[in-house]
Amino acid sequence: MSDNLDDEFPLGDGTADVEAIAYCPYCGEENSLSVDPGGGPLQQYVEDCHVCCRPWEVTIRFDHEGHAWADLRTTDE
Numbered sequence: 001m002s003d004n005l006d007d008e009f010p011l012g013d014g015t016a017d018v019e020a021i022a023y024c025p026y027c028g029e030e031n032s033l034s035v036d037p038g039g040g041p042l043q044q045y046v047e048d049c050h051v052c053c054r055p056w057e058v059t060i061r062f063d064h065e066g067h068a069w070a071d072l073r074t075t076d077e
């Protein structure tokens with residue numbers, strides 16, 4: 001992680017969400033995702049469902065108030 005990112009994205013100062021709630025597209029279970037505001041306002045990565053262990057394509061967005069929104073998609077479409 002670069003310190004320069006904090007300058008460009010001030011939500012990494014502790015006021016932004018550090019977790020987001022999302023529902024698994026496979027099993028429908030609620031999952032609480034740990035998110036890192038210091039990673040930037042838009043983040044994409046692959047993570048396995050905490051319940052059924054199938055892989056999601058995760059998109060995390062932070063809004064201007066620091067709320068994190070998670071969008072989960074299947075990787076097999």
Ligand SMILES: [Zn+2]
Pocket residue numbers: 024025026027028029049050051052053054
């Ligand atoms: Zn699942």
